Amino acid sequence: MTRFLASDRPGRPHGHPHDRPHGLHQRHPLLAAAWPVGGLLISVAMAACNGPAETQAAVATPATAAPQPAPVRREGNLIVVPEGSPLRERLQVAEIALQPLQTRLSAPATIEAEPEKLVRITPPVAGRLVRLHHQLGDAVKAGDALITMDSSEISSVRAEHAKSQAALLHARQEFDRQKLLFDAEIAARKDYEAAQQSLAAAGADARAASDHLSQLGAAVQEGSRGSYVVKSPISGRVVEMAGSQGGYWNDVNASVMTVADLRKVWLSASVSERDLAHVDVGQQAHIALAAYPDLQLQGRVQYVGELVDTATRSVKVRVAVDNPEGRLRPGMFARVGFDAPARQALMVPAAALLQGQVSTRVFVDKGGWRFEPRDVQVGAQQDGQAEILSGLAAGERVVVNGGVLLQ
Incomplete structure (x- = not known):
C-alpha cells in the first residue's frame, strides 16, 4: 500500500x-x-x-591491544628479566660478604652412671639368700647390710681359717718353749730350729686361710658357720634387683642387686673425628634430652677418649652433669652440643637458597637484569643465614627474595 x-x-x-x-x-x-x-x-x-x-x-573499531612482554627470557645460561616485566618489582638483590659464624657441634649421647658410683653386688660364693635387707629404689649408705646368705662353702672356709689359727697358736707356744730350753742349754739346737720352722709354716697356712676369707668379703668373718652378710660399699640407691629372698643363688658371676649414686651422671657422646679439634676437657656442653624436650642442661667435658672407633670414625667424650632431682637415668638418649670458636664464613640469607632434587642453587646478579643460576654447597645455618662452602665469592650479588620466580 x-x-x-x-x-x-x-x-x-x-x-x-x-x-x-x-x-x-x-x-x-x-x-x-x-x-x-x-x-x-x-x-x-x-x-x-x-x-x-x-x-x-x-561504531568505532576497537584498537588492537599491545602485546605484553614475557616475564623472563633465556639468553644462553642467563635468565633475563626484560623491561616492563612485573618481576622487576618483585626481585630483591643483596651483596654477600664474610661474617663471623659461631657454630655448635652436635653429637648423639647416652646417659651413664659414673663408673666409680655404680656397684654390682655379686655374692662371692653360691648359697641361699636368707634375707634381702633392701628393695628396689631404697636409699642405702656405705656399710649398710644388703644381703644375708647361708653357704656351705663359707662353713668350709671358716673351718679352715679356725684350724689354721689353732695350728698357729700351737706352733707359737712350742717355739716359745723350745726357745726357753735352748737358751737354758737344755734343749738341742735341732729341736729349737724345728720349732722355728713349724711356726713359720703355721703362720703361712694361717695367712692363706685369712686371705681366702678376705676374698669373700670382710663381712663374711661375722656371724656363725655358713651365714654371712654382704654390705654396700657406697651410698646410693638400689637400682637393680635380680634375686628373691629365700631363693638359691648359684651364679657367682651375676649380680643380685646394683647400687648406684646418680646425683651426678655422665653423658657418653660419640664425637666425629673431624670435630674433635673443637672439643677439650673443661669445655662447656649443652644437653638436650629426648625424654624432656623442654629441659636444657649444662655440663663440663670430663674426658676425651684416646682411641678412634674405626667403624664410626668417632671418639667417646664424657660430660659430667649434675642430677640432683634424679630425672636423668642411665640409658636415656640425649644430644650434646659443643660451642666451636667463632670463624669468618661467607653467609647468604637462607631465603636465597633454592633446593633442587640433587643440588642447591642461587641466582647471581650479572648486571642489566641478567641472572646466572649457580649451584652452591651449603654448610652451617644460623639465625636465618646459611654458610656457603663453595660456589660463590665475597662481593657477588645474589637474589635474596623472589628467586623462585626465575626458575
Whole structure:
C-alpha cells in the first residue's frame, strides 16, 4: 500500500492541488485516514534499511591491544628479566660478604652412671639368700647390710681359717718353749730350729686361710658357720634387683642387686673425628634430652677418649652433669652440643637458597637484569643465614627474595 500511495508522477512536488491523492482523499476517506500511518511505516522501513550500515559506520573499531612482554627470557645460561616485566618489582638483590659464624657441634649421647658410683653386688660364693635387707629404689649408705646368705662353702672356709689359727697358736707356744730350753742349754739346737720352722709354716697356712676369707668379703668373718652378710660399699640407691629372698643363688658371676649414686651422671657422646679439634676437657656442653624436650642442661667435658672407633670414625667424650632431682637415668638418649670458636664464613640469607632434587642453587646478579643460576654447597645455618662452602665469592650479588620466580 505504501508503494501504491507513492506512485506520483516524476517531477511534481508532493501536496500539489492536482495530485491524485487529493482526488482519492475525496473519493476514499478510509485511504485518506491511512495516509499518516503509511507515512510513518515508510519512515520506519527506510530507517530499517539504512540503520545497520549507518550504525556500523558510527561504531568505532576497537584498537588492537599491545602485546605484553614475557616475564623472563633465556639468553644462553642467563635468565633475563626484560623491561616492563612485573618481576622487576618483585626481585630483591643483596651483596654477600664474610661474617663471623659461631657454630655448635652436635653429637648423639647416652646417659651413664659414673663408673666409680655404680656397684654390682655379686655374692662371692653360691648359697641361699636368707634375707634381702633392701628393695628396689631404697636409699642405702656405705656399710649398710644388703644381703644375708647361708653357704656351705663359707662353713668350709671358716673351718679352715679356725684350724689354721689353732695350728698357729700351737706352733707359737712350742717355739716359745723350745726357745726357753735352748737358751737354758737344755734343749738341742735341732729341736729349737724345728720349732722355728713349724711356726713359720703355721703362720703361712694361717695367712692363706685369712686371705681366702678376705676374698669373700670382710663381712663374711661375722656371724656363725655358713651365714654371712654382704654390705654396700657406697651410698646410693638400689637400682637393680635380680634375686628373691629365700631363693638359691648359684651364679657367682651375676649380680643380685646394683647400687648406684646418680646425683651426678655422665653423658657418653660419640664425637666425629673431624670435630674433635673443637672439643677439650673443661669445655662447656649443652644437653638436650629426648625424654624432656623442654629441659636444657649444662655440663663440663670430663674426658676425651684416646682411641678412634674405626667403624664410626668417632671418639667417646664424657660430660659430667649434675642430677640432683634424679630425672636423668642411665640409658636415656640425649644430644650434646659443643660451642666451636667463632670463624669468618661467607653467609647468604637462607631465603636465597633454592633446593633442587640433587643440588642447591642461587641466582647471581650479572648486571642489566641478567641472572646466572649457580649451584652452591651449603654448610652451617644460623639465625636465618646459611654458610656457603663453595660456589660463590665475597662481593657477588645474589637474589635474596623472589628467586623462585626465575626458575
